[in-house]
Amino acid sequence: MAVDKNRIYLFDTTLRDGEQSPGISLSTREKLEIADQLAKLGIDVIEAGFPITSPGDFEAVSTIAKKVREPIIAALARVVDADIDRAAEAVKKAERPRIHTFVMSSDTQIKYQLRKTREEVLEMAVNAVKRAKSYVNDVEFSPMDASRADFDFLCKLIDVTIESGATVINVPDTVGYATPDEFGRLIAELIKAVPAMSEVIVSVHCHNDLGMSTANALAAIMNGAVQVEGTINGIGERAGNTALEEIAMIIDTRRQSLGKYTNIKTEEIAKTSRLVSSLTGYQVQFNKAIVGKNAFAHSSGIHQDGVLKDRSTFEIINPKRVGINESLLVLGKTSGRHAFRKHLESLGYQLSDDELEKAFERFKDLADKKAEITDIDIEAILADEVRTASDVYTLEYISVCSGTDTTPTATVRLRKNGEAIEKTSIGDGQVDAACKAIKRATGVKGELISYNVNSITEGLDAQGDVTIQLKINGKPVLGRGVSTDIIEASAKAYLNAINKALSS
Numbered sequence: 322m323a324v325d326k327n328r329i330y331l332f333d334t335t336l337r338d339g340e341q342s343p344g345i346s347l348s349t350r351e352k353l354e355i356a357d358q359l360a361k362l363g364i365d366v367i368e369a370g371f372p373i374t375s376p377g378d379f380e381a382v383s384t385i386a387k388k389v390r391e392p393i394i395a396a397l398a399r400v401v402d403a404d405i406d407r408a409a410e411a412v413k414k415a416e417r418p419r420i421h422t423f424v425m426s427s428d429t430q431i432k433y434q435l436r437k438t439r440e441e442v443l444e445m446a447v448n449a450v451k452r453a454k455s456y457v458n459d460v461e462f463s464p465m466d467a468s469r470a471d472f473d474f475l476c477k478l479i480d481v482t483i484e485s486g487a488t489v490i491n492v493p494d495t496v497g498y499a500t501p502d503e504f505g506r507l508i509a510e511l512i513k514a515v516p517a518m519s520e521v522i523v524s525v526h527c528h529n530d531l532g533m534s535t536a537n538a539l540a541a542i543m544n545g546a547v548q549v550e551g552t553i554n555g556i557g558e559r560a561g562n563t564a565l566e567e568i569a570m571i572i573d574t575r576r577q578s579l580g581k582y583t584n585i586k587t588e589e590i591a592k593t594s595r596l597v598s599s600l601t602g603y604q605v606q607f608n609k610a611i612v613g614k615n616a617f618a619h620s621s622g623i624h625q626d627g628v629l630k631d632r633s634t635f636e637i638i639n640p641k642r643v644g645i646n647e648s649l650l651v652l653g654k655t656s657g658r659h660a661f662r663k664h665l666e667s668l669g670y671q672l673s674d675d676e677l678e679k680a681f682e683r684f685k686d687l688a689d690k691k692a693e694i695t696d697i698d699i700e701a702i703l704a705d706e707v708r709t710a711s712d713v714y715t716l717e718y719i720s721v722c723s724g725t726d727t728t729p730t731a732t733v734r735l736r737k738n739g740e741a742i743e744k745t746s747i748g749d750g751q752v753d754a755a756c757k758a759i760k761r762a763t764g765v766k767g768e769l770i771s772y773n774v775n776s777i778t779e780g781l782d783a784q785g786d787v788t789i790q791l792k793i794n795g796k797p798v799l800g801r802g803v804s805t806d807i808i809e810a811s812a813k814a815y816l817n818a819i820n821k822a823l824s825s
């Protein structure tokens with residue numbers, strides 16, 4: 322196979338490595354929503370999950386394989402027969418299925434975690450790749466912890482797996498230990514030492530423990546890698562993975578000097594980032610490159626003055642290029658159902674009549690409280706609908722009394738399978754009272770780990786976006802809620818976390 326060295330393939334693992342972040346647990350519907358958006362973004366490969374790990378993961382991968390067209394759909398598997406069989410079953414209906422299998426390759430991990438010898442590892446890898454190849458043509462192999470593995474052993478492992486049919490070799494810096502210089506050199510030396518690597522796609526998977534995941538991936542690209550694995554917003558195990566939006570924009574912004582290109586529709590970046598943040602509950606840090614709230618905000622007088630005179634003075638990326646439009650005002654109080662549907666279609670949303678009706682009701686409700694409704698508000702409403710689609714409990718009513726001289730008291734009415742449950746509680750403040758009332762109504766005890774409020778757009782009438790992290794039965798769970806009223810948003814976020822814990 323001839324590989325175009327200048328075409329860089331982006332492999333998204335938001336739904337697998339990203340979902341391994343503490344507190345994230347996405348439903349199949351949420352995963353499908355993200356996968357659909359990744360396809361719109363132009364992602365080449367979607368790693369939809371690790372099917373052997375749970376029935377939920379299997380279901381999510383097979384649903385995405387069945388419904389999402391264009392990108393390759395990959396499933397992860399250890400070098401174990403049962404894993405490979407389960408992964409194959411999950412991606413069976415995909416237009417372009419891939420099985421991604423991995424084994425530990427550093428002596429530390431082989432010896433202390435896997436408790437095997439190098440010879441046994443070689444044999445397991447060969448068997449796994451052959452078995453995967455009996456199901457699909459496209460097989461990716463990853464020697465885990467490659468950046469700390471013995472070089473000669475790594476070459477051997479790569480060579481035998483290519484000979485067994487691997488079409489993609491992924492070199493991971495699993496623990497985020499490499500520096501760009503070293504990692505670039507490792508890729509160059511591997512390609513030189515293993516001639517068969519020029520026949521396959523060379524991929525990298527970097528972690529951000531030392532803040533170098535993007536730099537390491539870029540160094541690898543400049544040394545012959547053509548596939549970069551990563552996630553949206555850089556979420557993932559520990560400090561996270563390479564942020565794919567960063568790689569896409571580096572290649573786009575520095576096209577002249579790098580001479581590379583991708584399939585990414587950069588205008589979809591901001592929307593994808595907001596969707597992932599909204600459904601995972603992981604807010605994006607304000608100063609995050611490309612997708613942070615402040616990434617295009619110029620606050621110093623000299624910078625502002627420069628940008629007003631000519632954007633290129635202090636702005637290397639036009640915000641429009643990543644899909645941030647300056648004027649977003651779209652609909653108001655008087656907009657009807659038809660205009661609403663048309664507008665959703667123009668944003669790329671295809672809703673069923675039922676879903677449209679629900680979203681329209683919320684839009685009308687919001688229009689009563691907020692003067693200007695933007696695309697971002699609408700996205701937030703739709704994401705909230707997806708998030709709460711499979712909830713056990715729904716919040717029907719909330720009333721809170723508070724004042725400088727009164728004890729805060731909240732009453733909530735929840736609904737579960739048609740049955741209404743109403744409870745009242747006092748608390749230290751309105752949010753506390755509301756959460757305690759929900760705790761009583763559901764009987765689910767959660768320990769509060771963190772509580773965060775943000776506004777979705779500017780202005781005092783903006784929708785509040787609350788993220789709550791609870792520990793339920795020893796496991797962290799994130800909940801998120803959106804409303805123009807902070808107390809209601811908090812109650813929804815709290816209930817969302819409980820719902821997630823109950824369904825996982």
Ligand SMILES: [Zn+2]
Nearest residue numbers: 338495526558
């Ligand atoms: Zn990883």
